[in-house]
Amino acid sequence: MKIGIFFGGTSREREISFAGGRTVFDNLDKALFQPVPIFVDSLGQFILLDWQFIYKGTIRDFYPPVSALPPTVHHLQVYIESLGELSPDARATAIAQVGRPVQAEELPQLMDFAFLALHGPGGEDGAIQGLLEWLGIPYSGSGILPSAFGIDKIAQKNLLHALGRPTPDFRVIAAEEWDLTDHAATLAYLVRELGLPLVLKAPRQGSSIGVSILKTDDLAKFEAAIDKSLFRKTVTRADWQRLGEQDRIAWVQHLTDIREGIGLPVVVDSYPLSVVSGEASLTTNNQQPTTIYHPEALLTALTEALETAEAVRLTNVDGETQVLVESFVAGREFSCIVVEDPNGLPLALPPTEIVKGEEMFDYRSKYLPGLARKITPIDLPEAKIQEIREACEEMFRTFGFQVYARLDGFVAHDGRLFLNDPNTTSGMLPASFFFHQAAEIGLNPSQFLTYLIRTSLAARRRAGMHPVNLAQLLAKLDTAVAGRQHEATERIRVAVIMGGYSSERHISVESGRNIYEKLSSSAKYAPVPVFLTGSSAEHKLYVLPVNVMLKDNADDIREKIEHAEAGEATHPILERIRREAGDITRTYAGQALAQPRRISFEELAQLADEVFIALHGRPGEDGALQQELERFNLPYNGSGVASSSITINKFETNKRLREAGLLVAEHRMANKLEWQADAESFYRSLETQFPYPFIAKPADDGCSSAVKKIKNRAELEAFCQLIFRTEEDLLAGPAEVLHLGFKEEFPRKDAFLVETLISRDGAAHFLEITGGLLTSYDTNGQLNIEVFEASEALATGEVLSLEEKFLAGEGQNITPARYAPDPAERQRISNEVKAVLRRVAEVLDIQGYARIDAFVRVRQGGEVEVLIIEVNSLPGMTPATCIFHQTALAGYTPYQFIDRILEFGKARVEKAVPAN
Structure with missing residues (x-):
């Protein structure tokens, strides 16, 4: 099909x-x-x-x-x-x-x-x-009418209210009405009717867009929340004049962000400021509003308009005309996927509890692993979970949903159940609720998609679409699915090792799952997910069932392993759902779920023909794991033991490259003992050698954790206090000084690396790049190094974050890098850059594949300078990582690239056998 x-x-x-x-x-x-x-x-x-x-x-x-x-x-x-x-x-x-x-x-x-x-x-x-x-x-999914209901939060509320179903109390504010009423009186009315906190929503957007929680009766915050849901923003002359040039650019970037801002294009209305009832409010000056499409045009328009106007209001042309205001439900938040069973009846999968550090499960918390924990099933008595499931199945029927839906809700502290915001389409990232809950009945993503396609065909046929043709299509698909279950092809067993205990363990799980999914949908490989945990003293390996592999992040996976080792029985609600879903599982998965199982390296060699290491930082990139695998003659991806032990250490890497005549930043190690002995002398020594701003980062961790641009003494002190701390938890004061993000990881070390900040230095063109490479053997057994076109990396902050490097929708990368406007000149510069990256690989004996990060300066006369930042011997392999953009330009699909990496690992072992 x-x-x-x-x-x-x-x-x-x-x-x-x-x-x-x-x-x-x-x-x-x-x-x-x-x-x-x-x-x-x-x-x-x-x-x-x-x-x-x-x-x-x-x-x-x-x-x-x-x-x-x-x-x-x-x-x-x-x-x-x-x-x-x-x-x-x-x-x-x-x-x-x-x-x-x-x-x-x-x-x-x-x-x-x-x-x-x-x-x-x-x-x-x-x-x-x-x-x-x-x-x-x-x-796929629901038809026209249930979809229309599923997007319209106001229609949903009215229907639930009419049917007497429990749902939070609500009011609706129309934009025209809002602009003509006393805002303070409106707020007072809503607080009186609904209480505090208030939840404000854009009624016809996705469930995470245009949502705010108002905790106090603060008028300014209330007005800002209304504006957020209407996708408009007011900026005053005073606010604008307080911002410097770079701050204005950042402000416009945030404003035009479609996830957290209002997006483009916008209508610009200029206003004088008048006073009504003692409160500042906007009244039109009757000028014709202007539509702005481009962020740079918006920068200019705001600057010009605010020279004469006291305030400007920006309204997205596709904004909302109403705001839904709900009472806040204090309690446990959950999300439940409901699917149709083979008989067309709703079947609720195990509901997932969302445990977060902030009150609102917003866009960022929903889609970035590790920010909010997802506990499946929700930690409640079995009877209460069953009540949630039955309520979700009833809502599925009430709204006439088909095939699948995601239903969100709350269990209040008094035990009352509220359902809210049904979604006819769920997020489909690898560990989203969609696949996460399906895995609890034993379906991997590929199998679940097959089931949904089959169920959707049946739903369309029931609704009268081409009944004869769709019956034939269904019969053909059923035959193919049955045949797929009984295939007896010999496939190469690949243990995909993910997780670890570094600050990049969540990204490692994302990488490992991506490799697993690419291999599992192929005819050549049979992947086996293996989770590594423990410590540098002892690496513990566990074979994972699919439901554990698809937990939200590495910490959740480790927790499930610990529960299994403690002999914790399968949750009775999961046993019940698996029985109810038995027909689905038998048809599409073919085998029951198992518990995580501890294995030794010797056992790993028995269950796998080769290994794909999807770990980042230590362990994985340091050679220790490679040494274990070589003991059992297991082929693996990436560089060998000696090379890995060098590239994990950024100081040693820089030293080797400098000795080989390559350009690197001025650098030195800063030691904890030196800091403890005399902190003031320690600081002065660094400040003498490295003028502010400079870069501080761990020397032997992943590529993004705790990499900070240090601009002053206070930030240097905060960095040292955090990285040299003795306790696991972050210190609140220093974390605030360094503006650490929500749940940002910061490892503890006995030393860190200090580097000169690489700057433009008068170059005509200056950019940060990341370049990938792949190695192979020619017919004579000589190593060939294929260097790909590098990507230009654009950071929104002072340095590239972990999310920007690896997570879908976060990073901004241009591939190939924009070295020059003229194509021929761009390619000349690119060839010089690639020659330097190839030289780096030769100096460090990199094998398999790697990612090399660097800055490139192009001088006025065309001279090219490539300054190496770091080398990653096991680069991130998440779906969004830019190495896949580069390999695509070279003609490799992600699967073909992974296949080449595995084939090289096998060839390296075969090549080494005669020498032994």
Whole structure:
């Protein structure tokens, strides 16, 4: 079957949709389905996307293409709507560089079935469902009417209220009414009717967009929350004049962020300030409002407007006209996936409790691993969990949902159950609720997708779509699924080792899951997920069942292992759900779930033919694990023991490269004993050698943890206090000084590395790059090093964060790097950069593959300087990492790249055998 995957879209959740579409593309069982990627841009155009663009980190990394962007001063990344009113020819030119345009009437020729990974308006509101109904294309999920209900929070509340179902009390504020009323009186009324805190929502967006919690009756915060839900923002002259140039750029970047800001294009209204009832309020000056499309145009417009106006109001052209205000439910928050069973009846999977550090489960907490913990099933008595399941199944029936839905809710402190915000499309990242809960009945992502496609076909047929044709399609699919279960092909067993105990353990799990999923959907490999925990003194290995592998993060996985080792029985609600889902599991998974199992390295050699190490930092990149694997002659990915033990140490790496004549930053180690003996002398010594600002970072950890730009003595003291601390918990004062993010990891060390901040130094062009490479043996057994086109890395903060490097929708990377506007000059510079990266690999004896981070200066006369920052012998392999962008340019799909890495590991062992 040809499966058209619709992803991207017009909504503010388009980046999560893009990442989810990639997950579907990768995890579709290739023995059953042929994926057809239909990227929907933010103008609503359908594009048959060239496969290599699926693996970009964000939409803005490839679309609109760089060549379509107007000349700008600040090089801010934008979506295509920021290019203004484009002509048909300009649209066609932009599309042609990433794929080809597809007209609606052409869709039936391209696909047998549409899998909808779209979110929000235009994706789960009935619009795309209506188009596909018109075209006669069966599609995933709910139909038109339940989708329309699923997106409209106000309609949901009214229906639940009319049916007497428990739901938080609510009121609706219309934008026109809001602009004409006394805001203080409105707030007082809402507090009197609903109490505090208040929850304010944009009623027709995704469940995490335009949401605020108001804890106190603070009028300014209330007005800001209303504006957030209406997707508008007021900026006063005084506010604007307080900002410096860089702060204004950052302000505009945040404002135009589609996830947390209001997005573009915006209408700009200028106002004088008047006083009504003792409160400042805006009244129009009757000037014609202006529409702004581009962030740099907005910078200029704000500066000009606020020279004469006291305030400016920005309103997104696709904002909301109403705000939903709800009473806050204090209690336990959960999310439950409900699917149709083979008989078309709702079956609630085990509800997941969301345990977070902040009151609101927002966009960032929902999609970044480690920020919020997901506990499945929710930690409540069995009877209460069953009550949640039954309530979710009833809501599924009440709204007429089909195939699957995600239902969110709360269990109040008094035991009352409230359901809220049903979603007809769930996030489809590898460890989202969608796959996380399906794994609890034994289905891996590939198997779950197959089940949903089959169930969707049945739902469309029940609704009257092409009953004869769909019956034939169902019969054909059932036969293929049954045949797939009884295949007896010999596949290469690959142990994928993930986790670890470094500050990058969560990213390691993301990498490991991605490798597992790429291999499991192939015909060549049979991956075995293995989790590593313990300490540097003892590496503990555990074979994981799929439900444990798909826990939210490394800490959750380790906790499940500890429970299993303590002999904790399977939760009775899980046993019950697995019985109820028995027909599904037997048909699509074929085997029951097991418990995590501890294994030795000797046992690892028995259950795997080779190993893929998906660990980051120590252990994994330091050679210790490689040494263990070599004892049992197990092929593995990446560099050997000696090379790994050097590249894990950034100080030793820099030293070797400098000795070989390569450019690196001035550097030295800063030791804890020296600091403890005389902190003041320690600080003065560093300040003498390294003028502020300079870089401080661990010398032997991952590539992003605790990497900080130190700008003054206070930050240096805070860094030392944190990295030299004796206790596990972070120190609140120093963490605040360094502006550590929510749940940001900061390892403890006995020494750290200090480096001169690499700057432009008068160069005509200056950029940060990250370049990947792959090695192979030629026919004579000589090592070949293939260096890929490097990516240009754009940091939103002072240094690239872990999220920007590895997580979908976070990082901004341009591949290939923009060394020069002229193509020939760009390639000349690129070739020089690649020659330096190849030399680095030779000096350090890098094998397999690697990622090298560097800064590039291009002098006025064309001279190229490449300053190496660090080398990663086991680079991140998350779905969004830019090494996949680079390999795609070289013609390798992610699976082909992984296959080459594994083949090299095997060839290296075979080559070493005669020598032994």
